[in-house]
Structure formats: C-alpha cells, structure tokens
Amino acid sequence: MTPALERAWRWTRRLAPWVLAALVLGLVAQQARAVDWPAVGQALRQMPPWRLAAAAGLAVLSYAVYAGFDLVGRHLTRHRLSVPRTLGTAAISYAFNLNFxxxxxxxxxxxxxxxxxxxxxxxxxxxxxxxxxxxxLGYLWVSGAVLLASPPRLPGDWAPGDAVLRAIGALMVALALAYVALCAASRQRTLRWRTHALALPDGRQAVVQALMGGVSWGLMGAIVWVLFAGQADYPTVLGALLMAAVAGVITHVPAGLGVLEAVFVATLSGQVNATEVLAAVLAYRAAYYLLPLALALPAYALSEVAARRRSPQH
Known part of the structure; x- marks a missing residue:
C-alpha cells in the first residue's frame, strides 16, 4: 500500500465511526420530534402486568446466560473463584455495562x-x-441467520436491498464458522494480533461459546417480542434489536439512550404504530436495564462488604 493510500485509510478509519454516529443520532432527533409522548405513556399504563412479568422473567434468564460467559473464562484461565461468585460478578458488571x-x-x-x-x-x-x-460470536451467527432468512424491511432512503443484506448475513455466518474452525484446528491455544493475545478454546468449547452467545441474543429478542404481543413477528423484532445494538456501540451513548428507540421505530414503522413501538421498547428498558441495575447496586455493595471482611487487612 502506498503512503497516500495508507493516509487515506487512516483518515477513513477515524472519520467513519463519527459519520455513522452522526447519521444515527440524526435519526434519533428526527424520530423524537414526531413522537406523541403522552400517548406512549398511556400505552405503557395499559400494558397487562402478566406481559411485564414475562419480560422480567426472560430478562432474568438472559442475564443468567450472559453471566455464564464468564464460566468459559473461568474454565480456560483456571482461576479459583467459585462458580456462584463468578456468575454474580458477571451479572453485576453486565447491569452496569448496559446502563453506564x-x-x-x-x-x-x-x-x-x-x-x-x-x-x-x-x-x-x-x-x-x-x-x-x-x-x-453469538451476535455474528444470529445476525447472519436473520439477514439470510428474513432481511429486515428498512426505510427506503437507506435500505441496501435484500441481496446485499443476505450477502452481509452470509459473511457474518462465515466469520463465526471461521472462528470455530480456527479453534478446532489450531495447535497453538493463543491467537495473537500485534500486541494483543487471546486464549483460544478448543473446537468443542468454541461451539459452546457460539451457542451461549446466540441464546443470549435470542432471549433479548424474545423479551421485546413478548412486549409487542404479536404485533410484529419474532425475526423482525430480533433483527431490529441486533441493528440497534450496533448503532448503540457506534454512537457510544450510555445505554443506547434514544438510539434503541429510534432504530425500532424506523424498522417497524410499516407494521406497528410508533406509539406502540416506543411503549414496548421503554418497557424493555425497564425489564432489561433498570430492574437489573436496581438489583445490581445493592448486590455490589454487599460484595464489597464481603470482600473487605475476607481481606487479611480487615
């Protein structure tokens, strides 16, 4: 690569995230101005308690699966922290991660x-x-499967077309399979890139990683789908959630505040009234973001107290 191309590539890498962030935040502002917020509040108040309870139950199950990710690290690094404390640490951290x-x-x-x-x-x-x-890894293969089987119906101004979306989906699935194949075939149990090193599991453990990651994303989609009460099919809801997750990462907005709502409204605008979409997404926030945080805060305090009592200095 010539020096001129290298400079152009460096500038592209620096500017591209900011351009994408500006586009997403512009979408957020556009959607927010058109919302009838009193109607959204009314839709939230009319939501049946059993539906909220089902969403909360799925959120608990999703957190349990996500916390299990750290058991993979526990197995591979062989650290001696107990399974319950490993799960508790992961769950508390995840609640803080989502919100902050x-x-x-x-x-x-x-x-x-x-x-x-x-x-x-x-x-x-x-x-x-x-x-x-x-x-x-779970995100890659689940997103790829959704794009291959049921490409989301994006707004006409920025829809790349089903063929392009399916090609992206095939690439994502291929990347996930490549990771599993690498883990199965590699004789070195470490993957190195520049100064970074990643411990590689074996093939069977990589499959477990892929399944756990996929189940986690699938449960997150199920929470929102339950809150929509059949107004939108599951693949469409899951696809919107997966797109919103990437948009949130790009914009660096804590908890994806406003980004999640905007992507859902843009994606489902042809199927569900915007008021109902926002009510469902706000209920999802309560079940998956705020309720776990309310539990994680005292759990963190108790963990600090227990760790201090365990410390030899106390």
Missing amino acids: GALVGGLAMRLRLYTRWGVQAPTVAKVIALSMTTNW
Whole structure:
C-alpha cells in the first residue's frame, strides 16, 4: 500500500465511526420530534402486568446466560473463584455495562470485583476478552441467520436491498464458522494480533461459546417480542434489536439512550404504530436495564462488604 493510500485509510478509519454516529443520532432527533409522548405513556399504563412479568422473567434468564460467559473464562484461565461468585460478578458488571457503558461495567467494574476476590488483573483481562468473544460470536451467527432468512424491511432512503443484506448475513455466518474452525484446528491455544493475545478454546468449547452467545441474543429478542404481543413477528423484532445494538456501540451513548428507540421505530414503522413501538421498547428498558441495575447496586455493595471482611487487612 502506498503512503497516500495508507493516509487515506487512516483518515477513513477515524472519520467513519463519527459519520455513522452522526447519521444515527440524526435519526434519533428526527424520530423524537414526531413522537406523541403522552400517548406512549398511556400505552405503557395499559400494558397487562402478566406481559411485564414475562419480560422480567426472560430478562432474568438472559442475564443468567450472559453471566455464564464468564464460566468459559473461568474454565480456560483456571482461576479459583467459585462458580456462584463468578456468575454474580458477571451479572453485576453486565447491569452496569448496559446502563453506564462498557468502560464502566464491562471493564472497570469487572476488574474491581474480580481483583477484590483475589483474581489477578491479567487473568481478569483474559476472562473479559473471552466473554466479549462469546457475546459477539453469538451476535455474528444470529445476525447472519436473520439477514439470510428474513432481511429486515428498512426505510427506503437507506435500505441496501435484500441481496446485499443476505450477502452481509452470509459473511457474518462465515466469520463465526471461521472462528470455530480456527479453534478446532489450531495447535497453538493463543491467537495473537500485534500486541494483543487471546486464549483460544478448543473446537468443542468454541461451539459452546457460539451457542451461549446466540441464546443470549435470542432471549433479548424474545423479551421485546413478548412486549409487542404479536404485533410484529419474532425475526423482525430480533433483527431490529441486533441493528440497534450496533448503532448503540457506534454512537457510544450510555445505554443506547434514544438510539434503541429510534432504530425500532424506523424498522417497524410499516407494521406497528410508533406509539406502540416506543411503549414496548421503554418497557424493555425497564425489564432489561433498570430492574437489573436496581438489583445490581445493592448486590455490589454487599460484595464489597464481603470482600473487605475476607481481606487479611480487615
């Protein structure tokens, strides 16, 4: 690559996330101005309690699966923290991650909790890397399957067409399969890129990672689908959620505030009234973001107290 092309590529990498973020945030602002917020509140109040309870139950199950990602890291790094404490640490960190961002929850909170229980920082970094790999491995094959089987109906101005979406889906599934194949075939149990190193599981463990990651995303989609009460089919709801997840990562907005709602409204506008869409998504926020955070805050405080009592200095 020539120096001119290298410079152009560097500038493209720097500018592309900001351009995408501006597009997504512009969509958020456009949707917010057109919303009848009193009607959204009315739709929320009319939502049956059993539906909210079902969403909360699925959220608990989804958190349990996500917390299980850290058991993969526990197995591969062989750290000695107990299974219940590993699961608790992962669940608390995930609630903080969703509400306050990856740096706070996914990294800082996990590092704080694990090291308080005596796990060394380099080991914690490996656990975090394996958890992230499990999550995005599941995202790759689930998103790819959705794009292949049922491409979402995007607004006409920025819809690339079913053929393009299916091609992207095939690429995503291929990347997920390539990871599993790499883990199965590699004799070196470490994947290195520049100064970074990732512990590789064997083929069977990689399949477990893919299944766990896929189930996690599938349950998240099921929560929103239950709240829509049959107004939209499951693949469409799941596809909207998967797109919203990437949009949230691109914009770096804590909890994807406004981004999640805008993507759902844009994706489902032809099937469901915007008022009903926003009511369902806000109920999803309550079940998957706010309720777990309300539980994670006292759980974190209790964990700190227990760790202090365990410390020899106390």
